[in-house]
Amino acid sequence: MRRRIREQEEAGELNIVPYLDIVTNLVMFMLLSMTGLVSLGVLNVSAPRIGGESAALQGAEQPKLLLTVAISRQGFYIASAGGALEGLEKSIDAARAPTVARKPDGAYDYAALAEHMKRIKARFPKETNLILSADGEVPYEVLVQTMDACRELRGAAAEGAQDRKLFPDVSLSILG
Known part of the structure; x- marks a missing residue:
């Protein structure tokens, strides 16, 4: 009797091959559908570069702009770290008033x-x-809309402009 029980236990294995086939098909379907969705929402941004190609291409005759836009709760701060622009600070200072303050209703x-x-x-x-x-407390939507405003002209501002592109090569940084 002991011999028969062991033979029955060994013969009762589950065949999981059909389940693995279904899971594999689902994983492939999800991967293919995600690649189509991801390509629709891509913004081209890069980390700040140190030295390298851009520094070698800019001649000594043109001063470096190093344009920085900072987003805070008070508004937008615009600075030229290279000091090439008169009227703009060389660094972001949250103690002073922002370059572009928020509207009275609180919107940027x-x-x-x-x-x-x-x-x-x-x-x-x-x-x-x-x-x-x-x-760090600025919502993601504000960051994206700021990036859009700095990359190209839209609406009424773009009507008289020859080139709609402003600053398309955006590098992200931490305000600190």
Whole structure:
């Protein structure tokens, strides 16, 4: 009797091959569907570069702009770390008033920011780099809309402009 019980236990194995086939098909389907969705929401940003190609390409005759836009709870701070722009600070100082303050209703003023970027682009037409930094409490949507306002002109501001592109090469940084 003992011999028969052991033979029955060994013969009762589950065949999991059909289940693995289903799981493999589901995983393949999910991977293919995710790659289609991911490509729709890609923004081209990069980490700040130190030295390298861009420093070698810029001649000594043109001062470095090193344009930085910082987002805080008070508004937008615009600085030129290279000191190439008069009227702009060389560093971000949260103790002073922002360059572009928030609207009275509390919303960020993207149109005024785009107008500042347009004036800067008029003085530096070949410059494409921008360093964007944000306070940790700034919502992600504000960061994306700020990036859009700095990358190209939209709406009424773009009507009279020859080139709609402002600063398309955005590097992200931490405000600190």
